[in-house]
Amino acid sequence: MEYNYLGRSGLRVSKLCLGTMNFGVDTDQAEAFRIMDAALDAGIQFFDTADIYGWGENSGATETIIGNWLAQGNNRRERVVLATKVYEKLHKPLYGPNDEKGLSTYKIRRHLEDSLRRLQTDHVELYQMHHIDRRTTWEEIWGAFEGLVNQGKIDYIGSSNFAGWHMMKAQAAAQNRRFLGLVSEQHKYNLLNRLPELEVLPAAQDLGIGVIAWSPLAGGLLGGNALSADKQSRRSRESAEHLARHRDQLEAFDRLCSELGEKPANVALAWLLAHPAVTAPIIGPRTVEQLQDMLRVVEIKLDQATLSELDRIFPGPGGETPEAYAW
Template sequence: MKYTALGRSGLKVSKLCLGTMNFGVSTDEKESFRIMDAALDAGINFFDTANIYGWGENSGRTEEIIGKWFAQGGNRREKVVLATKVYGNMSDPLDGPNGEVGLSAYKIRRHLEGSLRRLQTDHIELYQMHHVDRDVSWDELWEAFHIHQLQGKIGYIGSSNFAGRDLVKAQYEAKNHHMLGLVSEQHKYNLLCRLPELEVLPAAEELGIGVVAWSPLEGGLLGGNASKKVPGSRTEKNTRYEQYAKQLDEFATLCRELGETEANVALAWTLAHPAMTAPIIGPRTLEQLEGALRVCEIELDEAVLKRLDEIFPGPGGAAPQAYAW
């Protein structure tokens, strides 16, 4: 496994991040434990989750599974750089009107305590805002996060789904509060979703914010199995495959020429961007995890990168050069 600094921080994380969104949903507790054990054995130390994973009335279930895994001992907790998120509705009646999606000092305190309890730990290395909330001032947010950092409950602060202007605003206000600010931005980025190249990725790179890519396989569409049809059914995924069929077929041909799986080439392409810290791999099974471990060894040369640009055209570069002289 290869490691890199998380943004401009001194924290070293693996260049693959284990996503846990499937745990407790499509992956049971036993298989989740096997996946986490195997990830740790392979050198993946960066685990990502969120308080709402499990979804709806089961929100928090994923964090509970991770907490039970930590509780087995064996220095599991000490070996993991743990990231979770706050913003969503936890379906907790005690939250009252403050349970709706958003951020506030009140909600951050309550939901942080809930995450720590479920995860069976006293601290979180990376606490992420799951979405921007432009109705809450940065004075309130940075003061709230600073309190929990001073208490030792949070190591670093990250964001997710922020626009480029939100990253700039966050760092400007952090400097005014004499704080490090954001060290990471978790953002959707893949061969079929290259819009972040216009603003978000250049802003993150310039500000020293490490980017963590979610959905690097576009929900499995770039994973090589999207064309498989179930007899007598027409799934949403297959419908989306038809939308991109020509591109995906060309991509599959290129991957066969390279002798690599489509999933691993897609992940390696994401990882090749200079702003990228790690793509999130979200295996449902141990076999899917094992298949992704080769990604850090794959080097895509200029000819391959050019061919991928031809198959999956991006926005044309960073703004404003992408659309102006």
């Protein structure tokens, strides 16, 4: 395994981040344990989760599974860089009106306490805002996070689904408080969704914020099986529409991967790692076998000819703003 620094922080994390969104949903606890064991054995020590995973009334189930795994000992907790998130509604009656989406001091503190209890730990290395809160002030948000950092309950703060100007405002407010602020931004970025190249990625690079790419395989479309008949039969209408829209691109992508002798999923992930703003893509294996297939990604170095061909198949937005749409 290879490692990157997380943004401008001194923290090093594996170039592949283990996503756990399937745990407790499509992947039961026993298989989740095997996946986490295999990931750690392979050198993947960056684990990402969220308090909402498990979904609906089952929110928190994923953190509970991870906590049960950590509780087995063998220095699991000491070996893992653990990241979770706050923002979403968790369907907890005891929170009353404060269960709604947002980032109040109340919610940040209470939800972290609940996450730590489910994860069976006293701290997390990275605590992430799952979405921008357009109402709560940065004075309140940073005040809440500063207190938790000072208490040793979190080491670093990250964002997710922020625009470039959101990150800039957040960092300006943090700087005024002489506080480190954001070290990472978790963002939807893949070959089929290159809009972040307009502003989010340039802003992250300028600010020293490491980008953690979620949905790196575009919901499975870039995974290599999207064009097979058996997969199509199980697709939702929305997925089928996406497939129909991108069929020509996916067929060209499959041909390129065949020429390279690599699996499409691994090429899509290697393309992300070739971007200097990207710290790690989030992989979400449902089985140990899927995880093992992805371990080769860090060994794949795409040459300029291949990168140019990927640009031809999956055109970007035209570069950074304003050049992408102005003189």
